[in-house]
Amino acid sequence: MRLPTSALLLVLAGACAHAPASTETPTAAAKAPVAELPFMEPPAAPMPGWQLVKRGDVLMREGRHAEALAEYTRALDAGNTNDGTAYSAACALALLGKKQEALDQLSRAAEWGFRDVRWMQQDEDLASLRTEPAFTALVARIPTLPEKDPTAHAELKRMFAEDQADRSPPPASPEAWKAVTARDEQRRARVKELVAAGELKEGADFLAAAFIFQHGHAQEDFAMARELGAEAARRGHPGGLWIAAAAWDRWLMNAERPQRFGTQYRGDLQTKQMKLYPVDPSVTDEERARWGFPPLAEIPTTLR
Template sequence: MMMSNQPVKHLSRYFSTLLLLIAVCSTSANAQTADNEEILMMYQADQASRLSPDTDWTLLAKQDSLRRIRAYELIDSGLLTTGNDYHHAAMIFQHGLDSVDYGKAVDLMRKALELDSTINKWLLAAAIDRELMSKEQPQIFGTQYRREGDRMVRYKIDTTQISPEERAAHGVRSLAEQLVVEREFNLIPISSYHRTAESLEQTMSFIEQEREKGDTSRFNVGENGLRHFADQLMQKGDNEGAARVQQLQKALYPTAVNEEDCHCPENKYAPSKANQVFTFSNGQKIVACGFVLNHGAFLELSEFVLAECDSDHIIDFWDAMRSCRLSFSRDTLLIEDLYTLPLGDNLQETVITWAREYISYDHGVLKRDKAINRNLKLYDQSTIQAVLKAYESTDNILNDAKMGLLDRLFVAAISNSEEAKVAFMQFRGRFPELDGAYLHQYRILQEMLTAWDGVDRP
């Protein structure tokens, strides 16, 4: 293990994990009211599976079915106890197949609001509308659209049942706004033109020409259309192309809120100058301000804050010992806590995502979901035994190589090896001279192991 960047690496692990542990301890102390981690992870999987432009809908239908089966089991076992639990389950049934599933989503959302009146009501409105639509009855809020011929149209609506005030209270767009959405649904995405274009330059020239046409253009060259096109390029690995489209979007829409006219409030943690603004479909904008480690297709920051544009308060602060990657797609801001562990080929150290936080607005209300990444490719039994053998045969001279071995012991421990866990916990006893950056590394890994084995484990 190289020592040149150890203090930053180790402290980054320490503080990131400390925050996770605080959350874990809080959950443990309130076990009777804690959100169910399994239904949360199912909800996150449900949402993440719909972010990809290349979604396999046949496979997704099977995954949705399995999630509904497990959700029923959790409900019947009495393992869902909080408003958030029922909200997460409601979303899973909202992606069901028939009126029975949608009716279940309605019931679950009503239970969620009964337990926690602060939960956003949009999903209740959407579930009610979808249940009505499945029965060929008019919707009442106006959340549902469906294809008729070659067009997407707002499904028929009885506008007399819900007042404008009720619609707004449920986070639903006004009737006029719904018609704007219907128009945008039927515009041709720029990606369709780009598939046959000879180059990105040709596509960008086409975008400028279409914008001059205004409302007569058949292509979605508005601010949101260009942002979605940039997202698609990112997801396909064309980071340079995505950055160029983002610059064009800012040039064509200078009145849109961007880094130049959106700032973080003055605070004691980080600069107030914007690094990037993330714009959500409901008009809400979150700005990131801090110290840039990398600003390619994905923004990497350290010592930064997030805030809403024009707000006097920050959403949260990530300190100087943390390295995070921020990305935005389909109305969700993803923050990934990055760490280096020996999980590459031949146990080479590689940057992995230790935890993920998803920030969204759920039609007006800020929502944050965080979880440890439990999809790491861990060690098999032969690798665990090789690590243990190397540890047993090594000498007692503390150096970089021993700290590299400590990293491998940690990974072996989270790979479900009790023997590796014991060896890991006894490491300081074997190397009593452990101090400085080495001690930081050990303490951080201890806390990460505790978090991995903690109450958030599904």
């Protein structure tokens, strides 16, 4: 059952009743006491082959490209139609020197909605393809393809793109982060207005709104991101399940409680590494699987 707009507005009303989040630093989180975040069942089933994709991603990080390719191929054969899976398969193929097969998978990724030409041109995994005429042709063709989620809310789509661009790459100074934080606040304020007006219609709309709230600093922001992500999943968007779980984990981390799924990392001042934030030992691997996450033992403890 889809979450009615009125239910989203109840969450939003709670957010509006609190003072704005601090803009002192990008990592500052509101620590004021808040109501317990209610338990949530998975709002949708993970995409077919998701476990294979997760294993492939781990193998890619370890440089085991042939093994990763085998996992991605099995996922695609199982019915996984995520453009990211086809793109990852292309990367593995390119690193293995299988240029034509890599180009075929890149074309498939484009057919399924991949549109990030800028990243494709700078991705070192695809470096061996850049001199290929077919690669150049694909770079030229992608901008002419139908827009991904063509009927999604245009303003939300634009704000989501701006939200992601503000973090690609991350700002290099505290001053730059303050500017991003100010823009984040403006985006959240506008999304609140759109939710209140009932403007969100499609899964892509709810997903974009969820990411914008995920980049807030108050517990109410993360609670709202979870609700929006869950609604995106209910409306069929494959990314909704992940953002709902990540928002739940972020809410728990900022409440100084163990996370459930293993999506959140914190910087270690001594090692300068991003380390996995503690995970609740009472949450089973079976529960993580219901949300589309691998067993805890397969989740990296540090990010490079």
